[in-house]
Amino acid sequence: GQNIDQPTEMTATEGAIVQINCTYQTSGFNGLFWYQQHAGEAPTFLSYNVLDGLEEKGRFSSFLSRSKGYSYLLLKELQMKDSASYLCAAHTNDYKLSFGAGTTVTVRA
């Protein structure tokens, strides 16, 4: 089966940096997705890592280490609107996404 682990909650101050870690154990691994989900809304795509290394996209960056089964999402210059749940999902070669339980990030003023 698939096993995706990420912290349940994180709190940070506006303007700060937060790093959300995700570890995974899957078979047929293709790549790692990060989605953002505001309460009551659909998940929206943030990033997809296939190769090892860091990919930067504005204030958000995502890192993958395939050998360690590890990824992180880095949120910089936090804004109040970044308060949301962040979902880590492993994409496998059967074309499915297996999600972690999500990390709820709360940004305080």
Next chain:
Amino acid sequence: DTGVSQNPRHKITKRGQNVTFRCDPISEHNRLYWYRQTLGQGPEFLTYFQNEAQLEKSRLLSDRFSAERPKGSFSTLEIQRTEQGDSAMYLCASSPGGGIGNTEAFFGQGTRLTVV
């Protein structure tokens, strides 16, 4: 294109009733997925279609659940004899298919089911 559309957005039903949800994917997306999400959890895979073919069903999908995608476009998810444990958000997603570069799944707003 308006993205993935799901109807209804909310459904309240009495235990034992049947319910049906509809998903209209992004046009020309080959793959269509159904997920279920409960409060504080990530989406759980239920089933997915490649065009009109249902390729995989999760063991979470009991015999009370059935999904169809008759013409490879919209899909329906039916739950028969609903139980209180079926209360959840049912999410539909679609992706273009065909290669690593076309794997991003776009989600609909979901249908929130409450069984009373």
